[in-house]
Amino acid sequence: MTATAERLLAGPLRRCRLRDADQNSIKVLTLPTILTLGRVAAVPLFISTFYMDSWWITTAMTSIFIAAAITDWLDGYLARKMRLGSAFGAFLDPVADKCSVITMAIISGCCCK
Numbered sequence: 001m002t003a004t005a006e007r008l009l010a011g012p013l014r015r016c017r018l019r020d021a022d023q024n025s026i027k028v029l030t031l032p033t034i035l036t037l038g039r040v041a042a043v044p045l046f047i048s049t050f051y052m053d054s055w056w057i058t059t060a061m062t063s064i065f066i067a068a069a070i071t072d073w074l075d076g077y078l079a080r081k082m083r084l085g086s087a088f089g090a091f092l093d094p095v096a097d098k099c100s101v102i103t104m105a106i107i108s109g110c111c112c113k
Contacts, residue, residue, distance in 0.1 A: 030084040032075035039068050039075075039096040043103050050107050068100055 046064050049057060075093065079085045 028086060028088050030079070030086060030089065031082075032079040032084055033086060033089040033092065035071045035075040035078075036089060036092045036096050039071055040092070040099060042068050043099050046103055047107070050110075065104070072097065072100075 042064055046061060046068075049060050049064065072093075075089075079089060
């Protein structure tokens with residue numbers, strides 16, 4: 001390709017790249033990200049449920065844990081299938097996983113004493 005042709009194509013190609021970057025930055029609150037935020041919000045709910053004194057607490061805690069596991073799988077599946085990945089979601093998903101695992105480890109340590 002000649003230098004003139006490269007200069008002529010550089011403008012439209014640059015605009016396409018900028019437009020793609022703008023679309024990726026707009027996708028912050030996608031469905032997978034909302035599911036991940038729900039998992040983060042479930043951590044205090046799980047902790048508060050642990051300190052309640054009732055006969056149904058085991059069922060509630062198990063249900064919260066299973067819902068968190070299902071949404072963990074579902075947000076990854078939807079992000080890949082619908083191409084809704086975002087930088088914020090890629091950051092938040094491991095944070096939500098770590099918060100959930102640390103909470104479960106601490107609570108199980110409290111129960112095993």
